[in-house]
Amino acid sequence: MQYIDPHIHCVSRTTDDYIYMSRAGVVAVSEPAFWAGYDRSCAASFGDYFRHLVDIEPKRAAKYGIDHYCWLCINAKEAENVELGREVIKLIPPLLGQPTVLGIGEIGLNKNTRNEITIFEEQVEIAATHDQLILIHTPHLHDKHKGTAIICDVLKNDRRIRPERVLIDHCEEHTIRMARDHGFWAGLTVYPVTKVTPQRGCDILEEFGTQMICVNSASDWGESGPHMLTDTCREFRARGHTTQEAIEVFYNNPCRFFGQNPKWKHRVIDTSEPANTNRAR
Numbered sequence: 472m473q474y475i476d477p478h479i480h481c482v483s484r485t486t487d488d489y490i491y492m493s494r495a496g497v498v499a500v501s502e503p504a505f506w507a508g509y510d511r512s513c514a515a516s517f518g519d520y521f522r523h524l525v526d527i528e529p530k531r532a533a534k535y536g537i538d539h540y541c542w543l544c545i546n547a548k549e550a551e552n553v554e555l556g557r558e559v560i561k562l563i564p565p566l567l568g569q570p571t572v573l574g575i576g577e578i579g580l581n582k583n584t585r586n587e588i589t590i591f592e593e594q595v596e597i598a599a600t601h602d603q604l605i606l607i608h609t610p611h612l613h614d615k616h617k618g619t620a621i622i623c624d625v626l627k628n629d630r631r632i633r634p635e636r637v638l639i640d641h642c643e644e645h646t647i648r649m650a651r652d653h654g655f656w657a658g659l660t661v662y663p664v665t666k667v668t669p670q671r672g673c674d675i676l677e678e679f680g681t682q683m684i685c686v687n688s689a690s691d692w693g694e695s696g697p698h699m700l701t702d703t704c705r706e707f708r709a710r711g712h713t714t715q716e717a718i719e720v721f722y723n724n725p726c727r728f729f730g731q732n733p734k735w736k737h738r739v740i741d742t743s744e745p746a747n748t749n750r751a752r
């Protein structure tokens with residue numbers, strides 16, 4: 472079977488991870504811009520990071536037969552410094568035309584502060600002005616519900632933002648309904664230390680249905696890994712779901728969301744004909 476990891480921070484991962492993904496059937500990944508594990512000292516540091524995302528990492532991924540796409544932004548954590556945030560935002564529009572940039576992300580909130588909201592709103596403005604897809608980071612643990620509500624409010628109050636062009640990531644049982652009720656895509660992050668386990672991920676898929684959900688590993692510099700995506704698919708199949716259903720979740724859904732940007736080149740597989748699914752590895 473072929474997989475897409477819709478959210479992974481490849482710059483923090485080893486070559487062994489690329490080899491694993493290639494063997495497991497991952498054919499494409501999308502990498503949102505995020506915190507590096509430390510606060511960067513200046514806007515120029517983000518300029519180098521964006522070059523890494525736009526130029527270097529696609530070449531690295533290509534060696535393993537994986538298509539690498541990315542998203543640009545200043546993350547919520549470093550957005551606490553509004554002055555720095557505004558300098559970084561200026562670097563983004565000239566890069567939006569690059570062939571592997573899918574949109575603005577992962578923007579959102581971390582501690583739900585006034586400064587974070589200011590920079591979040593300014594990046595939504597950039598997305599709206601340049602007609603970009605949006606990938607949203609929602610806060611961790613106890614800040615998640617309130618933060619998701621604030622984010623949904625900001626997005627719904629802007630008439631230029633079409634909800635089907637936004638993915639609210641790191642949803643859990645208590646926030647997924649909020650994302651979907653507003654018509655947004657939902658992201659399910661399988662990252663057992665702070666987020667969802669493969670079992671919980673499958674419970675959520677079964678309880679809420681598989682429409683407009685993208686499952687991802689969000690692998691980064693922490694205790695995480697690309698195998699969380701494939702382990703979730705194994706758990707999904709072990710529960711009796713068919714190959715066609717697995718393709719819908721782990722391949723077709725990311726293609727549907729990302730495919731709204733014409734730069735995305737993978738196409739939805741027709742799972743209505745069993746014969747077509749035989750071609751999937």
Ligand SMILES: [Zn+2]
Pocket residue numbers: 478480503505577689
């Ligand atoms: Zn992330």
